[in-house]
Amino acid sequence: MSSALEQKIIFDADLIRRYDQAGPRYTSYPTAPHFHSDFGEKQLIQALQGSNAQARPLSLYFHIPFCENLCFYCACTKVVTRHHEWGSPYVARLDQEMALYLSYLDSSRPVEQLHFGGGTPTFLRQPDLRRLLESIHHHFQLLADDQGEYGIEIDPRALEPGTLSLLRDFGFNRISIGVQDLDSAVQKAVHREQSLELTATVIAEARSLGFRSVSLDLIYGLPLQTPERFAATLDAVIALRPDRLSVFNYAHLPECFPAQKRILDGDIPAPENKLRILAESIATLQEAGYVYIGMDHFALPEDELTLAQREGSLYRNFQGYSTHAGSDLLAFGMSAIAMIGSTYSQNIKELDAWGARLDQGHLPVERGVQLSTEDLLRRHVINRLTCDFRLDFNRLQQQYGIDFHTHFRDCLPALERLKKDGLIQMDSDNLQVTPRGRLLIRHVCMVFDAYLPHKAVHYSRVI
Missing domain, CATH: 1.10.10.920 (Arc Repressor Mutant, subunit A)
Known part of the structure; x- marks a missing residue:
């Protein structure tokens, strides 16, 4: 074979x-739907204590739930608000959560992987972002000299001048940018307007600062998409030469995600058009030299994911494909999911309830599973x-x-x-x-x- x-x-x-x-x-x-409430704080503490004996490296995930605008297709756990001052108490509680974790965890273990997701992590204004970065540095042993895989999801529309430089100085070396589609009609239909020029400017700045990996996300099956329109988006994106590309299928589940009710069923491409978009996108990406990693993901031949797949060391977790299979994943923030030893645990999904649990001095786990x-x-x-x-x-x-x-x-x-x-x-x-x-x-x-x-x-x- x-x-x-x-x-x-x-x-x-x-x-x-x-x-x-x-x-x-x-x-x-x-999968997450099979987590249950019988797994709570007691079980998480046992998992943390048990992981110390294994002394595996750490992977940290921080969920920043806030977004200024609602994207109609989005199925993420989020809080839509223009109140950027909400970031300050959220960062303070993330510090509480890290301190609680370290009541039970050996903090000397190296952090090989760090990821900020959301929501929109760059919703945080720079003073709050700096406080969060300093807090992480205080609590955990981060790797120096760009040895770690430290990434963040970027919304170019919510990026203050100087934020990328702040992140790079701290040690971040990867960015992921949601593009979804560059066609103006499609963008208006999903309530996410973001120009090619803005996206290209952020990528250029990141590369000038020494970020070593740029990943872009696209979605096919969005309202008003046609094969021709999506082909134009893909050509423009490939010209930017991202290291990685994700081409996701839009999952229209308005019964689960109320925001999707604003998308008209009649605007969604017919199944035969969705298949054509996918087929033509795959052909275009392969012709451009991208390798199909799997599960909607493509990467350049020299990318670390491609090399890991070649060596048989590629791994998959809640952050997608990864090269750090041997780490315990600690997760902070509302709804965040941890993977520690042979357990999964998910935090409370509601912002006030998550914060109240922390203020009571408890780890805010809501459910999980012992494998x-x-x-x-x-x-x-x-x-x-x-x-x-x-x-x-x-x-x-x-x-x-x-x-x-x-x-x-x-x-x-x-x-x-x-x-x-x-x-x-x-x-x-x-x-x-x-x-x-x-x-x-x-x-x-x-x-x-x-x-x-x-x-x-x-x-x-x-x-």
Whole structure:
């Protein structure tokens, strides 16, 4: 079987139509809908104390929920406000939360990865941002000399002069920018107007300051999009030569996300147009030299994600694809999700309740899950599929002491169907996702998801 990196994606429209159903994105396993309230502060404290013995490096995530404007497509946990003064008490409570964590955690462990997400992290005005950065530096052991993977999501419309320089001085070396679409009609329809010139200016400044990675996000399937309009957006974006590109499918779930009710069903591209947009985008990106990493993500051949995939060390977590598989992920802020040892935990999603819990001196965890041995095995299987497009059965036996065909006997009929339809190749030693199957990798992973049949959950469609 050939290396996954050598494969080109084959866009098989008939196959995609047959398999395009709803399913998880697998930033975790079990996925977040299966977290439960039986996992609380006590269980999180035990996980933190247990992680000290393992002495794994740390990854830190900070959720900054505030946005000045509401983007109608958005499914993130956010607080829409023009009151920038709300940033000050939020930063103060993040400091409280870090101090509480470190009541139970060895703070000498190095921070290999740091990420600010949202919301809009650059909603914070510079005095508040500086206080947050100083607080992180006070509580944790950050890596010097650009050794860490420290990134932040940037909204160019909410970026004060000097903020990028402040971030770079602190050690940030990656930025991610939401673009979504550059067509003015589409931007108005989703209430997010952002010019190409503004985006290009931010990228140029970041590169001049020495940020070593720029990632851009696009969304296909937004209202009023056409293949021609999206092609123009993609050409303009490729000209900026981002190191990484994400091309997400818009998940229209107005019953779950009320803001999406402002998007008219009749404005959403027909399924055949969405497929054409995706097919043409993939062809354009591959022609421009981008490698399909998986799950909507593309990267340049020299990017760290591409190199990690080649070496078999790529990993996937709540921040997307990562090169830091061996870290414990600590999460701060309302709704943030941590991954510590064999546990996941999510903070309270409501701003005032999250703050009140901290003011009472408690970690603001709302729910979570302790993974079983079987969960850990299936998480490994799903992670390797999403990162490598391949499973080595002999390695599974060495690591977990199982015979693949015996342990997953209940999955074999579904795998045989995938094999018959050309999504996978499988023999006695390996499972390999084919070029036709790579776009449907979520569907391949769903075969191994033991939770899917037992709970009705609203997921986005695979394509």
